[in-house]
Amino acid sequence: METMSAFDPAGSVAVVTGAGNGIGAALAEALGSRGAKVVVADLDAAGVERTVAAVETAGGTAVGVAGDAASESGIESLIAGATEAFGPIDAWFANAGIDRGRGLQASEADWESSFQVNVMAHVRAARALVPGWLESGGGRFVVTASAAGLLTMLGAPAYSVTKHGAVAFAEWLSATYRHRGIVVQAVCPQGVQTRMLDDSGPLQEILSHDSALTAEQVAADVLAALDGDDFLILPHPEVAEYYTARAGSTDRWIGGMNRIQQRLDEH
Template sequence: MNLGVVVTGAGHGIGRALATRMSAEGARVVVNDLDAEAAARVAAEIGGRPVPGDAASEEGVTALVEAARGHLGAVDAWFANAGIDSGHGLDAPESDWAACLQVNVLAHVRAARLLVPDWVERGAGRFVVTASAAGLLTLLGSPTYSVSKHAAVAFAEWLSATYRHRGVVVQAICPQGVRTRMLANAGALEEVLSHDRALEPEDVAEAMWQAMDDDRFLVLPHPEVADYYALRATQTDRWLEGMSKLQRLVEAHEEGARG
């Protein structure tokens, strides 16, 4: 595989694992992250090209695409992995809502605008969104993350429906708990997110690599998510009652921790 690949948010966690796996399979990888030192370190480890910077703003995405094309010649696959979890509860401020929508949704829209026309002309291209199971279900405690990840899945669905017949493959990775900095900082939710076992980032990268064989849209490193997703769609009230029960358990755990 001699693909030209860009991975955003590749300095740590799932992004680092994706970049490492793609490189191991022969891809030429551009490593992007806001953390310039982390991007340089991962690029050195895998023989990739570090292009640190903002992968969300219009200016940042444009600069990243231009730099990637300059190095790779053409971008064959874009792994839109960068994401944030900012803001919790109903009182999450407007700034947190704006930040989550910017990074978790609009970054994908802006990248697709620049990449898809070329892919349509060539008849081939791949756009992969790291969306989280929160994009299919919900994440207790964080409306900003839940809503923005749902929107990320919705945009990916639209992109696939619109351009699939033109050779553009779109995929959404939707894991539950993964041993990253985000999980470590989840507090009482860490136990909930790890209910079906917390995976290593490398497990997610492996699931993604396997999904590139059949180009399936939903990539579910935790297979159980498919059952939860089906329950949510077909027995919505039962599913919501189960989530409410989990919410009560989280609140009890938090109260116990406070003393």
């Protein structure tokens, strides 16, 4: 397949959701340092201010939008604010994500909020952006999913299922519009040194098995991947091996995961 042209952040308008902290903040700073006009979006208004200041300190240009990037009205508001500040959006980094509930005790509210943030936020953003991108000749849609979206995350069914959904939607979007200039990529790291990892309890050791990366390392990998159009961005390269093993022998893979679960049960 012919490789599409690289995406140059310089002069582009890039929206980063969930950019108040962690990977989103690091992505915003990295894009700003490369000359992008960055729209920093997050529910955390203080986090938005910190990230905007960090982008500007690094010599970049940024504007903050505090609000819900998962709701239909929130997406509309965010796109309107970004367009008013900088013009048409060239790239959307759908980074906002949540981990709610544990085991079968995860509540209806845990499942619903996970679905809205981890899946429907991407659907709503794409629904709003893709028609314009088709008219203008293209755009880039980068979803921060998780290795859990390719494998699983023990103890966290709502997170695992909705991250699988995030990857599945990104895959569908790429298969449907790739030939029309829309590049879709899915970032699937394992353990990253963020608040989500700190709050993962006994799972922290498992998620950090192949070394927990900094948010800045993940952002650097994402920026490097913008030079091409590979669908999967794997900051932990070993995830590709796990993904292949899972597909090649699913029962063996599930058996191995169950053995890890048994060890967790002993804690």
